[in-house]
Amino acid sequence: MAVIQVNDLTYAYPQGRSVGPCSFTVEKGEFLHVTGSSGCGKSTIARCISGLIPHIYHGKMTGEVLINGRSTLSTRMWELSELAGFVFQNPSMQMLGNTVEEEIIIGLENLGLDRAEISGRLEESLGRFGLDSLRGRDPQTLSGGEQQKLALAAITSRRPPVLVLDEPLSMLDVSAATELTRYLSLLSRSGTTVIAFEHRADYLSSLPGVRVMALDSAASVKFSRRRASASCPDCKCGAKPLVISNICVNAGKTRILENMSLTVQSGSVTAIVGRNGTGKTTLLRAITGLQPFEGSVTVNGKKPDFGLVCQNADLQIFNAAVRSEILYRVNNPDMKLYARLLEILGLGRYENTPPLILSEGEKKRLALATVLIRKPEHGVLLDEPSLGQDAAHKHTLMELCAEIASTGKTVILTTHDLHLASMADRIVVLGPDGVTASGRTEDILADDSIWARAGMFVPGWITEDERKGITA
Amino acid sequence: MMKQDAYGMTGALSISESSPLRKVDPRTKLALCLAASLAVMLPLQKVAVFFVLYFMFLAWARLLPGALRQIWKLKWILAVLFVVDWLVVSPELAVVVTLRLVIVAGVFAMFFSTTTPSELCLALVWMRVPYRYAFSLGLSFQAVGHINSEWRKILEAQKARGAFSAPSGWRYPVEQVKNLVSLTVPAVVLAAKRAWSMTEAAYARGFESPNRRPYKALLMSRADWFIVSGAAFIFILILSWRLP
Numbered sequence: 001m002a003v004i005q006v007n008d009l010t011y012a013y014p015q016g017r018s019v020g021p022c023s024f025t026v027e028k029g030e031f032l033h034v035t036g037s038s039g040c041g042k043s044t045i046a047r048c049i050s051g052l053i054p055h056i057y058h059g060k061m062t063g064e065v066l067i068n069g070r071s072t073l074s075t076r077m078w079e080l081s082e083l084a085g086f087v088f089q090n091p092s093m094q095m096l097g098n099t100v101e102e103e104i105i106i107g108l109e110n111l112g113l114d115r116a117e118i119s120g121r122l123e124e125s126l127g128r129f130g131l132d133s134l135r136g137r138d139p140q141t142l143s144g145g146e147q148q149k150l151a152l153a154a155i156t157s158r159r160p161p162v163l164v165l166d167e168p169l170s171m172l173d174v175s176a177a178t179e180l181t182r183y184l185s186l187l188s189r190s191g192t193t194v195i196a197f198e199h200r201a202d203y204l205s206s207l208p209g210v211r212v213m214a215l216d217s218a219a220s221v222k223f224s225r226r227r228a229s230a231s232c233p234d235c236k237c238g239a240k241p242l243v244i245s246n247i248c249v250n251a252g253k254t255r256i257l258e259n260m261s262l263t264v265q266s267g268s269v270t271a272i273v274g275r276n277g278t279g280k281t282t283l284l285r286a287i288t289g290l291q292p293f294e295g296s297v298t299v300n301g302k303k304p305d306f307g308l309v310c311q312n313a314d315l316q317i318f319n320a321a322v323r324s325e326i327l328y329r330v331n332n333p334d335m336k337l338y339a340r341l342l343e344i345l346g347l348g349r350y351e352n353t354p355p356l357i358l359s360e361g362e363k364k365r366l367a368l369a370t371v372l373i374r375k376p377e378h379g380v381l382l383d384e385p386s387l388g389q390d391a392a393h394k395h396t397l398m399e400l401c402a403e404i405a406s407t408g409k410t411v412i413l414t415t416h417d418l419h420l421a422s423m424a425d426r427i428v429v430l431g432p433d434g435v436t437a438s439g440r441t442e443d444i445l446a447d448d449s450i451w452a453r454a455g456m457f458v459p460g461w462i463t464e465d466e467r468k469g470i471t472a
Numbered sequence: 473m474m475k476q477d478a479y480g481m482t483g484a485l486s487i488s489e490s491s492p493l494r495k496v497d498p499r500t501k502l503a504l505c506l507a508a509s510l511a512v513m514l515p516l517q518k519v520a521v522f523f524v525l526y527f528m529f530l531a532w533a534r535l536l537p538g539a540l541r542q543i544w545k546l547k548w549i550l551a552v553l554f555v556v557d558w559l560v561v562s563p564e565l566a567v568v569v570t571l572r573l574v575i576v577a578g579v580f581a582m583f584f585s586t587t588t589p590s591e592l593c594l595a596l597v598w599m600r601v602p603y604r605y606a607f608s609l610g611l612s613f614q615a616v617g618h619i620n621s622e623w624r625k626i627l628e629a630q631k632a633r634g635a636f637s638a639p640s641g642w643r644y645p646v647e648q649v650k651n652l653v654s655l656t657v658p659a660v661v662l663a664a665k666r667a668w669s670m671t672e673a674a675y676a677r678g679f680e681s682p683n684r685r686p687y688k689a690l691l692m693s694r695a696d697w698f699i700v701s702g703a704a705f706i707f708i709l710i711l712s713w714r715l716p
Binding site for chain 1: 631634637658670675
């Protein structure tokens with residue numbers, strides 16, 4: 001029996017963007033993985049299934065969505081929330097509680113459960129998602145991955161028969177993502193219908209019984225396995241290495257980085273990977289000088305000049321058009337570089353578009369352009385650049401990184417995406433005690449003991465070619 | 473111990489876990505706030521006595537440093553009002569208005585540094601405020617607590633992309649305006665996005681369900697009754713004090 005029926009669904013936002021038409025059905029207990037390129041409407045369809053469209057969005061919807069035979073148009077929102085739980089793309093913006101515990105309790109209270117039942121489900125969720133030790137923390141102080149787990153715990157504790165997830169793995173490290181996909185698979189086998197809108201296809205495609213639905217053909221684009229700086233495989237062009245010596249960073253009474261030392265070669269692309277909360281973002285902030293630290297960070301004995309692209313592009317965007325955003329406060333801009341950035345980052349058709357109406361992936365690429373146009377002396381730092389990006393754009397991004405590195409500059413990116421990391425020249429693995437290992441990508445990927453020490457592993461879908469560094 | 477976030481203090485609304493008032497029922501604290509708000513209407517001598525007692529109470533509650541920080545933020549307003557009242561009306565009015573404002577700022581600090589938005593929501597619901605308004609008000613106060621850290625993140629992000637220029641001070645007004653725009657626009661956009669996302673998240677978790685049953689319940693302990701009756705006693709004493 002079809003639990004979800006989507007019939008000729010279209011939706012047009014008041015600003016003009018439209019999605020659809022699309023039709024599909026999902027059976028009870030089925031696990032559906034929906035793929036599609038950035039901006040193709042995955043989040044919109046997810047909102048239509050959860051009922052947020054049309055209940056709190058006021059664009060134009062045609063067609064219908066039926067959940068257990070009930071139309072989302074005529075069923076009240078609170079009833080729909082019991083039929084279909086929805087986990088959003090950006091967890092930090094959806095936190096309602098003051099503490100981790102409260103965040104889970106809010107949804108359970110609305111189900112009308114008694115106190116004992118709420119307590120039971122609360123403990124179960126905290127345990128399942130490893131949030132026990134964080135129960136009293138303010139959700140806003142958690143790392144992105146921890147927030148994503150909390151968002152999932154808050155919804156799954158309500159035990160909805162249908163679970164709709166918008167990019168649920170985007171901020172999770174390899175262990176947490178694998179654990180979550182196993183949990184989702186278990187839920188699906190026990191009768192919960194799971195629909196995941198997700199770019200990181202490998203985690204889901206390795207599960208048995210997952211049906212894949214592509215919203216457009218671009219979703220099937222695969223990564224090229226070309227190393228980022230293939231022209232410089234030995235990474236010996238590091239004339240200006242970034243030297244990080246014994247840096248310590250505290251946040252309140254918590255020590256985030258302790259006596260960390262690392263040398264990053266210039267002329268190469270370095271990927272920093274590690275479990276959620278190991279201090280990847282903090283390290284980037286320390287390199288740019290935004291984060292106070294003890295110790296030293298230098299290039300040729302001087303304070304380095306790096307451009308940083310933040311995880312949340314909204315923090316960096318404020319102009320009225322893409323063109324003015326990129327060229328803002330740039331003295332004597334290199335217009336050839338400007339044109340090239342527009343082309344390579346797929347922003348050419350948006351030159352006069354207000355940046356705020358771009359998709360998350362497009363905003364992220366715009367933020368990168370605003371940094372690159374300034375030609376920072378020593379290179380660029382990218383914090384989780386693959387968030388919200390489809391495979392084609394990830395590939396383009398790495399091509400661009402390779403191009404920057406080929407000019408002798410340093411490119412450092414943090415990522416949970418091991419495909420992306422496998423395209424870098426070097427990988428730095430951060431563990432609970434700081435740098436677990438640092439070296440050439442093929443060496444790091446080939447040594448399972450390194451990953452085990454960092455509490456991670458290289459999943460089976462990372463191919464032998466990627467492990468060995470064979471380039472396409 | 474004050475709660476810290478990854479960027480340090482989340483702002484003026486950080487919860488002071490070490491205060492004995494932290495465990496006090498929010499209704500008791502609302503009653504104290506009401507009493508203090510009424511007390512500021514009293515004449516100068518009585519306000520002065522209340523002022524001393526109230527700050528002794530804040531010191532006992534380990535909230536004096538936080539309250540003083542709040543008051544310090546108002547220093548320019550207080551100074552201007554004091555001077556204007558002194559010059560235009562009388563020194564007595566200048567003193568009484570200043571004391572009143574300082575007490576009100578202290579009351580704000582006392583309540584919001586010991587009460588979480590969800591506790592405020594519970595107290596409002598007990599006062600028959602409809603849940604949807606109480607919940608929304610609680611969320612608003614919660615969001616205010618994040619403005620500080622969000623503002624700092626935007627500042628860092630703009631510096632990181634080179635959109636925040638170094639020259640500062642009154643000699644560079646154009647640069648200052650540009651800097652302000654580069655901070656304000658993302659702040660407004662993020663605040664609007666956060667508000668919308670929170671609305672979505674609330675509805676996705678069954679907000680407005682008629683079946684809702686609260687998990688936590690308010691409970692007046694002995695300490696609450698002691699504080700309420702003590703405050704009432706002092707309030708009546710001050711009211712019945714016959715001035716010469």
